[in-house]
Amino acid sequence: MSERSEADASLLELLGDEHVRSVLSETSRKPMSASGLSEACDVSLATVYRRLETLVERGLLSESVELDADGNHRSVYEADLERVDVRLVDGEFEVSVTRREDAVDRFARMWNDMRKEDG
Numbered sequence: 001m002s003e004r005s006e007a008d009a010s011l012l013e014l015l016g017d018e019h020v021r022s023v024l025s026e027t028s029r030k031p032m033s034a035s036g037l038s039e040a041c042d043v044s045l046a047t048v049y050r051r052l053e054t055l056v057e058r059g060l061l062s063e064s065v066e067l068d069a070d071g072n073h074r075s076v077y078e079a080d081l082e083r084v085d086v087r088l089v090d091g092e093f094e095v096s097v098t099r100r101e102d103a104v105d106r107f108a109r110m111w112n113d114m115r116k117e118d119g
Helices: 003-015 018-029 034-041 045-057 103-118
Strands: 061-067 073-079 081-089 092-099
Touching: 003 018, 003 081, 003 092, 018 034, 018 045, 018 061, 018 073, 034 045, 034 073, 045 061, 045 073
Parallel strands: none
Antiparallel strands: 061 073, 081 092
């Protein structure tokens, strides 16, 4: 099995986890804290933290810091995943992931595209 095939299989296995799907579903609606996700997904905080770590490492979630009015801060998570496509080609699964672009990324991409057209 090629490295690409192993990575694709690993991603499919990850997305097969019901807790991962719950976390992605909830964070696609709005950014949420780990404790908020624990409550919304009805799973332990330890389970949520394990899934969050994996999803951030895989680039499917982004983490940012939110400041409360009282000066405390907490991490919140938001899904970066927009779409997953799975194809079966010559007996192997190919997985492609489309990630959300935030406004900064979108502007940078458009700027780079304009500069390429000028040069």
